[in-house]
Amino acid sequence: MAEKRDVQNQRDFGKYFALIVVIVFTVFIGRFLYIAVTKKVSGNNLVEIANQTYHEKSTLKASRGTIYDASGQPIVEDTKRYSIYVVLSKTAVAYGQKLYLKSSDKEKAAEILHEYLGMDVDKLLSLFSQPKYQVELGKKGQNISLSTKNQIVKEMKKSKITGINFSESTDRMYPNGIFSSHLIGVVSKDSSGTLYGTMGLEALYDNYLKGKDGYDMRSTDSHGIKLSGMKSRLVKAKDGDNIYTTFNSRDQSYLESLLNKAQETYHPKSMNVVLMNAKTGAILAASQRPTFNPQTREGIEDQWKNTLMEDTYEPGSVMKILTMSAAINSGNYNENEYFKSGSMKIGNSQRVNDWEVAGWGYLNYRQGFIRSSNVGMAKLEQKMGAKLWEKYIKKFGLLKSTDSGLSSNESSGSIEYKYPIEQANTAFGQGINVTVLQMMQAFSSVANNGEMVKPYLIEKIVNPTTGKTIKTGKKTVVGHPIKKSTAEKVRDMMQDVVNDPNGTGNAYKIDGYDIGVKTGTAQISGNNGYLTGETNYIFSVAGMAPIKDPQYVLYVTMKQPAGFGGKTPSEMLATIFNPLMKRVLDESQSESTPSEAINVKSVVGQETENAVKSFSDKGLVVTAIGNGAKIIKQSSDTGEELLPGQRIILVTDSGQTLPDLKGWTKSDMFKLKNLLGINVKFKGSGFVENQSVKPGTKIADIKELTVELK
Numbered sequence: 001m002a003e004k005r006d007v008q009n010q011r012d013f014g015k016y017f018a019l020i021v022v023i024v025f026t027v028f029i030g031r032f033l034y035i036a037v038t039k040k041v042s043g044n045n046l047v048e049i050a051n052q053t054y055h056e057k058s059t060l061k062a063s064r065g066t067i068y069d070a071s072g073q074p075i076v077e078d079t080k081r082y083s084i085y086v087v088l089s090k091t092a093v094a095y096g097q098k099l100y101l102k103s104s105d106k107e108k109a110a111e112i113l114h115e116y117l118g119m120d121v122d123k124l125l126s127l128f129s130q131p132k133y134q135v136e137l138g139k140k141g142q143n144i145s146l147s148t149k150n151q152i153v154k155e156m157k158k159s160k161i162t163g164i165n166f167s168e169s170t171d172r173m174y175p176n177g178i179f180s181s182h183l184i185g186v187v188s189k190d191s192s193g194t195l196y197g198t199m200g201l202e203a204l205y206d207n208y209l210k211g212k213d214g215y216d217m218r219s220t221d222s223h224g225i226k227l228s229g230m231k232s233r234l235v236k237a238k239d240g241d242n243i244y245t246t247f248n249s250r251d252q253s254y255l256e257s258l259l260n261k262a263q264e265t266y267h268p269k270s271m272n273v274v275l276m277n278a279k280t281g282a283i284l285a286a287s288q289r290p291t292f293n294p295q296t297r298e299g300i301e302d303q304w305k306n307t308l309m310e311d312t313y314e315p316g317s318v319m320k321i322l323t324m325s326a327a328i329n330s331g332n333y334n335e336n337e338y339f340k341s342g343s344m345k346i347g348n349s350q351r352v353n354d355w356e357v358a359g360w361g362y363l364n365y366r367q368g369f370i371r372s373s374n375v376g377m378a379k380l381e382q383k384m385g386a387k388l389w390e391k392y393i394k395k396f397g398l399l400k401s402t403d404s405g406l407s408s409n410e411s412s413g414s415i416e417y418k419y420p421i422e423q424a425n426t427a428f429g430q431g432i433n434v435t436v437l438q439m440m441q442a443f444s445s446v447a448n449n450g451e452m453v454k455p456y457l458i459e460k461i462v463n464p465t466t467g468k469t470i471k472t473g474k475k476t477v478v479g480h481p482i483k484k485s486t487a488e489k490v491r492d493m494m495q496d497v498v499n500d501p502n503g504t505g506n507a508y509k510i511d512g513y514d515i516g517v518k519t520g521t522a523q524i525s526g527n528n529g530y531l532t533g534e535t536n537y538i539f540s541v542a543g544m545a546p547i548k549d550p551q552y553v554l555y556v557t558m559k560q561p562a563g564f565g566g567k568t569p570s571e572m573l574a575t576i577f578n579p580l581m582k583r584v585l586d587e588s589q590s591e592s593t594p595s596e597a598i599n600v601k602s603v604v605g606q607e608t609e610n611a612v613k614s615f616s617d618k619g620l621v622v623t624a625i626g627n628g629a630k631i632i633k634q635s636s637d638t639g640e641e642l643l644p645g646q647r648i649i650l651v652t653d654s655g656q657t658l659p660d661l662k663g664w665t666k667s668d669m670f671k672l673k674n675l676l677g678i679n680v681k682f683k684g685s686g687f688v689e690n691q692s693v694k695p696g697t698k699i700a701d702i703k704e705l706t707v708e709l710k
Contacts, residue, residue, distance in 0.1 A: 061170065062211030063464075064195050065240030067184060067202075069249040070284075070459060073670055075184060076202070076294075079173035082149045082166040084113070084141040089133040092163070101128060101163030109164060112155045116148055116703060117141065143171070145679040148703050169193055172202075174294040175670075176682060178256050180247065180287050182306040183406060183457065186294045200306070201243060201457075204408060208461055208471075211240035241470060244459040246282035249666065251275060251584055253709075255285045257684055258576045263289050266572055267562035272307055272436045273576060274455070275584065278444060278550040280475040281453035284584070309402070309410045312433035316522025318542045318555075319429030321490060322442055323377045324369050326392035329486040332383040338362045344375045350421040352378045352428075355521065360502075369493050372504045372519060374428040381427035390417060393426065395481035396442040397452065398434055402478075406457055411435050429522055440555055441478065443542055446491060447550040449484040451477055491516050495547045507570040508543060510582050516547035517577075519570055524560070535561055539569040541577055545585055552588075554581050597641040600648070603631050608652050619644030623659055625676070625699070628652030635671040649675055660695040661707060664688040669707060678702055684709040 067076040086109075092099040101109060110124035117140050127135050136142075144152075149166055156164050172187050172195060185200020196210065197203035214237035259271060268289070275285040288307045292299035305311055327333040342359020344352050354360075354373050368376025381389050393399065393415070401410045416422045416431040425431035437455055445452035454476040461471040494516030497505040505517040520540035523530040540557040544550035556573050564572060598618045603611035608624060611631045615622045620642060635649035636642060647668045656676075661669070665687060673680040676699055683706065692706040 058216045060214035060216060060235075060237040061194075062213050062237040063239040064170070064172070064187075064211060065209040065242045065464065067209075068242065068244045069247040069252075070245065070282075071249065071667075072244070073249050073667065075174070075176060075179060075245065075247065075249070077173055077175075079171055080146055081142075081169050081171045082144040082146070083136065083169070084144065084152075085134050085136050085165050085167060086128065087134045087163040087165060088128065088130065092133075098162055101161070105159070105161045105163075108159050109156070109161050112152060112159070112161075113137070113141075113164075116152050116155075117144070145704065147677065147679045151703055170195065172294075175680070176249065176253060177295060178260075178287075178291055178293050179249075179252055180256075180285070181291050181294050182288055182303075183286060183308070184294065186297070186300070199304070201245075201406075204405070205243055205458075205461070208241040208243065212238040214238070239464050242462045242464050244462065245457050246277075246284060246459050246473070247457070248284045248584075251580065251587075252285040252287070253666065253684075254583060254686065255287055255576075255580055257686075258580060259287055259289055259291075262558070262572070262576055265565055265575075266558070268558045269560040270303075270307060270557075271559070271576075272555075272557045273580075274308060274436055274440050274553075274555050275580065276440055276444070276455055276553045278447035278544065278553045279453075281441070281444060281455045282459075282475075283455055283457045284552075285580070286457075306407050307436070309404060309407045309435045309437040312411045312413050312435055313538055313557075313559075314430050314432065314522045314525065315434050315439060316429040316520035316538060316540060317372045317374075318439065318518050318520035318540050319427070319432070320369060320372065320377050321446055321494070321518045321542060322392070322396050323380055323389075323427045324365075324493065325446055325482050325486055325490050326389060326396075327365075327380040327384060328489055329482040330384055330388055330392070332380060333365060335364055335366050338364050339368065339376055339379050341368065341371075341373050341375050344378060346378070346421045346424050347419075352421075352424055366493055366496070367502070370496050370500050370503045372497075377427040378424040381424050386417070386420075386423040389423065389427070392481065393432070395479060396445065397478060398432070398438055398442065402435075402437050402441050402454055404437055404455055404457075406437075410437070413438060429520065436555065436557065439542070440553060442481075443544070443553050443555065445479070445481050446487045446494075447544045447553050449487045450480050450482045452479040452481055454478045491544065491547050491550070494518055494544065505541065505570060507568065507574040508541065508577060510545075510578055510585070513545055513582070513585050514547045515543055515545045515581065516550075517541050517543035520557075521569065535563065537569075539573060541570065541573045543577060543581060545581055552581065552584055597643060600634075600636045600638060600640045600642060602638045603634060603650065606631055608650070611650055615648050615650075621645065621647040622650065623647060624650045624652060625656050625659065626652035627655035629654075633675055635675050647671070651675060656699040658691075658693055658695055658697045658699060658702065658705070661688045661691045664707075666709060679704045681706045682709060683707070686710045 063078050066074050069075055087100045089100055106125060106128045110121045113119050113124055114121050119137065119140050127137065183200050185202035186198055187195045187202050188198045189195055197206040214235040217233040255273060259273065262271065271289040273287055274283060276283055286308060290299060290302040341361065341363050342354055342357060346352055352374050354375050360371060363371065363373060363376065365376055365380065399413050399415060401412050404410065413435060414433045415426065417426065422431050440455050441452060456473045458473040460469050460473060462469050495514060497503040497517055498508050498515050504519040508515055508517045522538040524536055524538060538557055538559045542555045544553050554577060556577050558573060561572065598620060603614060608629060608631055612622045612624055630653050631650050632653045633651035642648065649671055666682065669680055672678065681704065686709045688707045689710040690708040693702055
């Protein structure tokens with residue numbers, strides 16, 4: 001009986017087992033068919049996974065466009081920066097080669113990094129002892145220049161040290177340091193490391209500058225090795241467009257140095273300066289204080305706003321240029337008519353006072369302008385009438401944006417103009433708020449014989465691949481508020497402000513040149529009316545030169561200096577105005593003297609002695625780098641034109657050492673930098689006075705070169 005039960009149990013087990021096998025097989029077949037039809041597993045698309053696994057896509061980064069000055073010198077450009085990471089894990093071995101930092105090499109590696117990065121040896125050895133796969137070296141191990149990186153790599157290879165690696169990133173280089181920082185702007189990085197503009201031209205023209213990344217798609221095996229015979233797809237990166245500005249780098253750098261000195265001496269709360277081509281509106285130099293260094297970001301928190309066009313203020317007596325222009329142009333000016341200076345009553349109880357409240361007795365209106373009489377200008381406003389004067393205010397472009405394209409937040413200004421006292425106040429620049437750029441545009445009508453031009457900074461935007469100009473900046477006439485004869489009369493009065501013994505602008509005389517200015521002292525509005533105290537003003541000067549046919553308009557403002565340092569306000573402003581105006585007038589005069597250009601030819605491959613002689617005989621200053629027999633490089637390309645007295649640099653085939661750089665220009669230094677690949681940093685402006693690396697140092701041994709210009 002028991003045997004029968006065992007047999008029955010075995011049969012039942014066989015049936016159940018067979019049933020289970022059938023069920024499992026059915027499920028397997030069903031699952032297989034489902035996957036075959038849907039191409040999905042657990043919601044994941046197998047085709048996509050296969051493509052991801054066997055198609056490698058690498059991004060080809062676009063270079064951000066370069067921003068240049070008017071002569072083609074870079075103001076901002078891309079640069080490669082490097083960060084060090086050190087592999088410590090002994091598992092880092094490939095094809096039998098050790099890719100980690102060996103224990104026996106740690107001390108030598110630390111010494112090399114100490115030499116080139118200034119890192120503490122003990123701290124490095126401590127980092128090298130950590131139980132990690134790899135370590136980074138902190139701040140000093142980041143933002144390393146290409147030349148320093150190459151030196152480190154060279155030393156590590158020489159000592160056969162492995163495990164010291166570099167990651168590459170793109171950064172922006174601002175070789176001039178502080179250089180109209182708020183106008184040029186800065187960039188930031190997104191999560192992928194891509195640069196984007198956050199201020200100034202970098203932000204406003206980001207769509208032009210940023211370019212478009214490309215990619216390389218290729219088929220690979222599971223190890224990432226490209227499969228032969230398989231198609232690959234390459235989409236090239238489109239580099240960003242290059243922007244050429246109207247800036248003159250020499251004048252801009254000089255302006256920055258003048259502002260630095262004024263800031264250190266007088267400690268004003270703010271300063272603004274714009275130098276403009278009177279004929280075209282091209283901005284040649286412009287800056288503000290406070291400012292910041294775009295490379296280090298030092299000072300950026302002190303002032304984020306571009307005060308040249310985003311900040312409004314009451315301009316004070318420089319407004320009298322426009323008041324006098326309007327009065328003459330509208331027929332409400334009589335030079336032979338006199339008024340009593342000092343103080344005048346407006347309405348029943350309000351008064352307009354001159355800065356010299358006692359006045360100067362009876363003056364004609366020309367004398368009133370020369371002495372900067374508020375009473376004289378208020379009387380001219382009354383002669384014109386409030387409606388006509390307001391019409392001229394608008395004709396001069398005030399109370400609306402200049403639409404310069406240099407800020408996304410350009411102010412329009414405002415005016416208090418309801419009551420007679422308010423209307424009178426605007427005639428001498430109180431009760432009306434303007435921007436620096438609005439005033440520059442208005443001044444251009446006086447400088448340019450009635451033709452008012454818009455200030456502009458972008459000369460052109462160029463595609464770097466095709467060389468095609470895709471956008472052009474140019475002179476834009478925005479109005480004719482006054483006649484030529486009016487402009488000439490006002491400029492004549494401005495010259496008297498400088499030359500007349502009673503003029504307020506005697507401090508602005510420049511030997512050898514005819515200058516015209518109008519000075520300004522504007523009250524500053526506070527919570528409870530205008531501020532009091534001798535320094536609580538915006539001091540300013542607007543000037544034009546040469547006054548008979550102005551080529552330049554220069555406007556300087558200084559707000560609330562801490563003290564006068566024994567000078568008058570005009571004498572303070574003259575420390576900025578006079579040297580800058582004299583410099584551009586000197587440059588203009590030298591440019592008008594014709595010099596025959598020298599057409600450069602290639603001397604590469606020629607004997608050094610003959611090459612040097614061929615250029616020096618033509619009047620060029622020749623610097624030969626090295627003591628080799630033949631020339632291998634030259635700083636100017638074939639066909640480039642140089643003027644007598646300019647420098648050309650030749651590199652010989654051996655013994656390359658650094659020359660004595662004293663007296664070199666910044667342009668010369670850029671030639672040297674580009675020719676030899678040296679990392680050069682600049683301090684100051686003008687000509688090289690000191691250099692951080694001694695003459696005679698081997699070029700290959702130079703990690704970084706700093707030059708001080710004066």
